[in-house]
Amino acid sequence: MTATYTFDVFSSLDGFGSHHGDWGGYWGKQGPELLAHRLAQYEEDQRMVFGATTFRTNAEMLNAVPEDDLDPWVKRLRNLPATVVSTTLEEPLAWPDATILRGDAVDVVARLKEESDVPLRSHGSLSLNRALLAAGLVDRVQVTLYPVITGRTGEGPIFAGAEDFDLELLETRTLDGDIQELVYRPTRH
16 A cells, blocks of 8 residues: 655645745744644654755754744654655755655655655645646645735745646635635546
8 A cells, every 4th residue: 555645735825835025934824723733733653755945945944943943843844754855965964854865756756655654745845746746646735725815925836837636625624713724635637
């Protein structure tokens, strides 16, 4: 049986994964329900999968903050075993339990899905996950939708350039009154 792969991404209503404005982290909308829910999801045994760009960004950002100042779920994410798909990074990595796997991302993740005894999760890594979606390797797309429109300051259009997919809604929940988490099973259209 193959491991389940979840593409986990934060999004503004207009489909951006980040911003260059003055919103702050989580677009300034996080509350106790969101943070507790994220921690519960990340407390489960799983392996993180990152592309090189997202890994570099996360390592730089998280290594600049004392571990005690990180949100508990982010601290847990950072301490989960991680695979970084990269042809440019070199070990050792400034991350507690990360290894580099070289090669085509589709081949690397297909092999991970066959070999892993725990679920796989990727938070961010947009271009990596668009390629994995196209290859049929993503089992679940988990979008945490923040109640903002970032038309001027939005960066990282999440699904720009992606193939067409039909989505089957598997789960939905509202957190802190107005943040939506939507979990879908993608099927190529």
